[in-house]
Amino acid sequence: MKIIICIKQVPGTNEVKMDPITNTIIRENVEAIINPFDLYAIEEAVRIKEKTGSFVYGLSMGIPDATEMLREAISLRVDKGILMTDRKFAGADTLATSYALSKGIEKIGEYDLIICGKQATDGDTAQVGPSLANTLGIAYATDISKILEIKHNKMSCLKITDDGYEEISVLLPALITVVKEINMPRLPSIKSMKTAKKAEIEIVTFEEINADENRAGLKGSPTQVRKTFVPVHNVNNEMIEGTSEEKAQKLSEILLNLRTDVN
Amino acid sequence: MDENEFAKIYGEYLRDESRQVGNAESIVFPKSEAEIISSVKEMFEKNIQITTQGARTGLAASAVPHNGHIINLSKMNKVTGARYDEKADRFFLTVQPGVLLSELRKYLANKSFIVHEWDDKSINAINYMEKAQWFYSTDPTETSASMGGIASCNASGAKSYRYGSARDHITGLRIVLADGDVLSIKRGQFIADDNIFSLITESGRVIKGELPKYKMPDVKKNTSGYFNMPGMDMIDLFIGSDGTLGIISEIEIELNKTQEVNWGVTIFMPDEDSAVDLVRALRHEIIIDNIDLQLNPSAIEFFSHNALNMLKNQQATNSAFSNIQEFKDSYHTAVYIEIESDSNDEVWAEIEKLGDIINALSGDEDNTWVAYNTINLEKLHDFRHACPECVNMQIDSIKKTDNRITKLGTDMSVPDNKLKDAMKMYNEGIEENNLNAVIFGHIGNNHLHVNIIPQNMDEYEKGKELFLIWAEKVAAMGGAVSAEHGVGKLKVPFLKKMYNKEEINEMRKLKKIFDSAQILNRGTIFEFEEDEK
Numbered sequence: 001m002k003i004i005i006c007i008k009q010v011p012g013t014n015e016v017k018m019d020p021i022t023n024t025i026i027r028e029n030v031e032a033i034i035n036p037f038d039l040y041a042i043e044e045a046v047r048i049k050e051k052t053g054s055f056v057y058g059l060s061m062g063i064p065d066a067t068e069m070l071r072e073a074i075s076l077r078v079d080k081g082i083l084m085t086d087r088k089f090a091g092a093d094t095l096a097t098s099y100a101l102s103k104g105i106e107k108i109g110e111y112d113l114i115i116c117g118k119q120a121t122d123g124d125t126a127q128v129g130p131s132l133a134n135t136l137g138i139a140y141a142t143d144i145s146k147i148l149e150i151k152h153n154k155m156s157c158l159k160i161t162d163d164g165y166e167e168i169s170v171l172l173p174a175l176i177t178v179v180k181e182i183n184m185p186r187l188p189s190i191k192s193m194k195t196a197k198k199a200e201i202e203i204v205t206f207e208e209i210n211a212d213e214n215r216a217g218l219k220g221s222p223t224q225v226r227k228t229f230v231p232v233h234n235v236n237n238e239m240i241e242g243t244s245e246e247k248a249q250k251l252s253e254i255l256l257n258l259r260t261d262v263n
Numbered sequence: 264m265d266e267n268e269f270a271k272i273y274g275e276y277l278r279d280e281s282r283q284v285g286n287a288e289s290i291v292f293p294k295s296e297a298e299i300i301s302s303v304k305e306m307f308e309k310n311i312q313i314t315t316q317g318a319r320t321g322l323a324a325s326a327v328p329h330n331g332h333i334i335n336l337s338k339m340n341k342v343t344g345a346r347y348d349e350k351a352d353r354f355f356l357t358v359q360p361g362v363l364l365s366e367l368r369k370y371l372a373n374k375s376f377i378v379h380e381w382d383d384k385s386i387n388a389i390n391y392m393e394k395a396q397w398f399y400s401t402d403p404t405e406t407s408a409s410m411g412g413i414a415s416c417n418a419s420g421a422k423s424y425r426y427g428s429a430r431d432h433i434t435g436l437r438i439v440l441a442d443g444d445v446l447s448i449k450r451g452q453f454i455a456d457d458n459i460f461s462l463i464t465e466s467g468r469v470i471k472g473e474l475p476k477y478k479m480p481d482v483k484k485n486t487s488g489y490f491n492m493p494g495m496d497m498i499d500l501f502i503g504s505d506g507t508l509g510i511i512s513e514i515e516i517e518l519n520k521t522q523e524v525n526w527g528v529t530i531f532m533p534d535e536d537s538a539v540d541l542v543r544a545l546r547h548e549i550i551i552d553n554i555d556l557q558l559n560p561s562a563i564e565f566f567s568h569n570a571l572n573m574l575k576n577q578q579a580t581n582s583a584f585s586n587i588q589e590f591k592d593s594y595h596t597a598v599y600i601e602i603e604s605d606s607n608d609e610v611w612a613e614i615e616k617l618g619d620i621i622n623a624l625s626g627d628e629d630n631t632w633v634a635y636n637t638i639n640l641e642k643l644h645d646f647r648h649a650c651p652e653c654v655n656m657q658i659d660s661i662k663k664t665d666n667r668i669t670k671l672g673t674d675m676s677v678p679d680n681k682l683k684d685a686m687k688m689y690n691e692g693i694e695e696n697n698l699n700a701v702i703f704g705h706i707g708n709n710h711l712h713v714n715i716i717p718q719n720m721d722e723y724e725k726g727k728e729l730f731l732i733w734a735e736k737v738a739a740m741g742g743a744v745s746a747e748h749g750v751g752k753l754k755v756p757f758l759k760k761m762y763n764k765e766e767i768n769e770m771r772k773l774k775k776i777f778d779s780a781q782i783l784n785r786g787t788i789f790e791f792e793e794d795e796k
Binding site for chain 1 (some may be wrong): 272273274275341528586588589611614615617618620625628629630631632634636637638639642
């Protein structure tokens with residue numbers, strides 16, 4: 001089998017700081033990490049590889065620095081890293097990103113399975129996976145929490161839903177997006193890091209994929225971000241002090257007052 | 264107040280993390296040094312004994328009262344000032360004893376302090392903080408420990424391998440003595456003339472005395488009884504004195520600069536011997552395959568085979584531990600190291616060599632976890648912290664069947680060349696007595712926590728006896744019966760294995776110089792004179 005993982009680099013923090021003037025994310029002094037959901041995608045692919053002897057590609061579109069992130073993916077036992085980097089890819093929304101990734105995948109050639117994380121922790125759209133499958137014209141299933149069986153050209157898996165699980169079968173080649181319930185990603189080892197340090201990351205430019213300029217980057221993005229901001233949390237903490245009894249007394253007074261407020 | 268009535272209202276203040284329960288008749292929560300003084304003076308006049316408490320996270324029962332009055336310092340929780348020595352590029356903070364380690368870390372991470380009561384000099388000093396990130400290196404696992412408690416038991420933690428214990432980072436103390444007089448000591452201010460010391464209190468009283476003759480063990484970590492050495496800095500006497508000489512009302516601590524790069528590596532070895540050899544290679548005691556390892560870890564930690572098994576069982580059966588990192592059944596014993604540096608490349612060059620050493624010691628460099636970002640480092644920390652948590656949970660559940668059973672954890676350290684002997688002693692003792700025990704902790708300093716998990720009262724008693732035997736053997740190896748938790752009340756019998764009656768008496772004599780009526784933390788470190796028959 002040939003498996004392709006789509007990987008995105010995201011800021012490694014929950015407290016995103018925004019530049020108030022340009023409305024963009026301040027990325028200085030913020031650690032860049034592999035999108036946490038993509039780690040589950042990597043781990044699942046590597047587990048299939050260990051069972052069936054597959055080859056795993058890690059594909060990303062991003063700035064040149066993302067080569068280090070792909071190296072990290074290799075330290076997590078991905079076989080080959082490919083980075084699509086070009087100014088013409090910049091400013092892409094989810095549609096233009098899906099288009100560009102589909103062209104990158106075309107360049108790789110034949111494949112059996114594409115695995116994406118459920119969503120990226122910075123954009124939170126969960127659109128790129130399904131949109132990529134549509135662009136490629138293949139079957140897809142989202143929110144997969146378990147792969148049950150891969151036999152011949154058919155894969156059965158469990159999809160997590162609000163009410164429970166759905167068992168789904170897809171014909172390969174297909175794309176799935178995975179949730180964190182699917183596995184526990186492993187950590188790099190000294191040996192796998194040694195392999196990763198020596199690995200060649202393939203760089204793919206816009207020219208090489210024979211893409212339509214009107215469908216890539218900012219030009220190919222119908223979504224325009226008008227404003228981004230960090231929501232303000234107005235939480236006032238009050239410490240209750242005293243002996244256990246005093247604290248309980250004060251707490252009950254506060255709770256009773258809350259009820260009056262509602263009434 | 265009557266003891267029973269007191270226990271009903273203030274029950275939580277009769278206990279600490281040692282799970283021992285005491286009794287008392289009164290308690291105060293001073294908010295200033297003046298309030299400590301007035302409470303101490305009152306008790307001094309009435310000859311009522313005083314137990315001092317911080318956050319009650321201690322494991323040796325120092326804060327468990329044995330009758331009398333409690334002075335609880337949890338409300339003295341302010342950082343009161345800062346000092347920057349520009350010439351030496353050294354940074355100091357003054358804290359009240361009730362400040363929690365977790366609070367201090369938060370202040371430092373955010374570089375944000377409540378300064379409205381600070382003098383201009385302190386506020387000015389804070390401006391220098393902007394240039395670098397500073398941290399406090401003493402890192403006991405329990406971050407809700409108080410700074411007063413940390414000073415009182417000379418706490419340390421994993422990073423003590425590189426940074427030493429609390430003692431090495433305390434540069435000033437204010438101490439309220441048993442009669443309400445105050446001693447203010449800066450490091451370097453009062454140095455003993457051989458074994459004669461002389462201190463001056465704030466009221467101008469001169470306290471003169473002679474230091475004991477006993478010799479402390481030659482180990483890297485020790486908090487067994489009073490610090491004692493000819494020509495010593497007298498501030499060191501009060502650090503680690505478990506609240507028996509006075510009540511700490513203010514502490515000046517020195518901070519360290521944070522290095523930009525922080526890595527963690529967990530290494531799984533095929534057996535205990537190869538794990539110990541790896542530790543020795545990391546300490547540069549042995550050279551493997553002519554590999555010139557320059558690595559200087561800030562922490563070297565250990566997980567025994569049983570500790571890993573315990574984690575594996577809990578992982579499978581207890582949802583609270585289902586998130587700790589999975590590991591293969593074949594992993595036998597683990598060593599965890601942490602590395603701080605200014606350069607990722609430098610660290611990596613050493614890690615590569617470390618991989619070769621692991622292979623040469625019949626390990627496999629693939630059986631390792633490397634963490635070089637915050638998220639993964641946290642995973643390794645969680646794995647390390649899961650050990651004591653697992654033990655505590657198991658003890659709590661056994662306690663439900665018999666509430667006399669408490670935690671049985673050792674805190675002994677031995678000299679470098681006795682590490683293998685000590686491990687052999689622990690393993691044989693556990694096996695001979697057929698006990699369930701896990702070993703983990705600070706192997707870099709030959710300081711392992713052996714935790715016996717007794718299944719019933721019989722095993723509990725067996726474990727306690729075994730601890731006494733170990734204390735005696737450790738003392739004979741030139742080790743310390745308490746390395747970081749303090750002697751408190753629990754380990755009084757252990758200290759007697761390390762020092763003879765005369766030497767313990769010397770400690771008592773020293774206490775009496777500062778606390779003639781022996782009202783402070785009576786029964787801590789050694790028994791009250793009249794109690795000992």
